[in-house]
Amino acid sequence: MQKSLRIGQILYTNVLPVYFYFDQERFEDRIEFIRQVPAQLNQAMARGEIDVGPISSFSYAEHASHYVALADLSVSAKGRVGSLFLFSKKPIEQLDGAKIAMTNTSATTVNLLKIILHKFYGYEISYVTQEPELEQMLLDSDAALLIGDDAIQAVRNGGPLHVYDLGELWHQFTGYSMTFAVWAVRKEVLAEHSGLLADVHASFLASKEKTRQNTGPLIEYVHTHHGGDMQEWTRYFQGLQHDFGDEQRIGLEYYYRCAAELGLLPAPATVDLWQAGGRQTNTTLTR
Incomplete structure (x- = not known):
């Protein structure tokens, strides 16, 4: 029997702040996590095998008519990324x-x-x-x-x-930030699971904020499981942004225009955001 929500998770450390304090026990058997590298998650989301989760920003643009993005979640950086x-x-x-x-x-x-x-x-x-x-x-x-x-x-x-x-x-x-992944939702999931999706979204945001306030446990976890120097990991996570506001959207939509200009996308895309209470449709901002 299919779980209510199939949630993707990228198999890289860069998404951990959004998942580290996620209260999975609260949702019992209502969700299922599917952990893969970005290219695999992109394909699974496109096939409808995943309902919500982080996918490559480029893949979001390829399927923008079928997806919305969860507000205020991304993997972004303004300058050095480190990975x-x-x-x-x-x-x-x-x-x-x-x-x-x-x-x-x-x-x-x-x-x-x-x-x-x-x-x-x-x-x-x-x-x-x-x-x-x-x-x-x-x-x-x-x-x-x-x-x-x-x-x-x-x-x-x-x-x-x-x-x-x-x-x-x-x-x-x-001069822009760059967004590498957004948390996408398939549009057909919204009507059936909007309440559960709102709770999952809130839990992601809470994990992100708790990690931001105290990165120590996350740094220790990554150091233990992935090696490396703790100061190196601290610098790495300090350089990442997991928000998605105007700054990230402007940079991402410029990336989409550049991709369309080179024929990598058929047309520029805009990012349609969803949060509890309804969607927020964003218009394209010109550079």
Whole structure:
């Protein structure tokens, strides 16, 4: 028998503040968590196998007519992200005409890299998609893109490579924040489960706020389960934003316009927000 709400969770540490204090026992058998990497969650949401959860911002735009987004939840950053890296054998200024290996776990970031290299640098690049294993990716390519905990581990391992943070590059060229994931809801779920969805949304927001007020337990948990230095993890979570207000929406909708300009999306998208009591429809803001 299907649970009332099937909720996605990205298998990366960057979403943990939204889930860390989530009161799962309160919902007993009314919800089910499905934990996957972003590309898998994107596909499961599109197929209707997940009702609500974080998906790549790019995937939201691809299916915007079928989704709304939960208000005030995202994975965003204004500047350095710390988990979205281009690893290159040569400086980025020398990558015109290069071959770049892209992780198969991402949608937003692979297209962000294309926007940065094609729109802002004016480069022509060839791309291949591979499993997120840096050494293998670089055997036949000039550079490789990794995201999430794979990227964090690769930076930790070091090596003689040029490393570029994509959030930092985006902010350098645009001045905007960048939103990598939003918490999407399939529209057909709203009418049937609006009350339960409101409670789940409130629990996500409460977890986010409790983590913001005291990051200590989260940092200790991540350090224990993922290794690394506690100060490194503290800096990482301080650089992430899990809100979704005007600042995040403006940056994201500019990203959508850039993607449409390059033919990565058929048209620019806007983000339609939902919160308890009804939806909030946002209009596009021009740059």
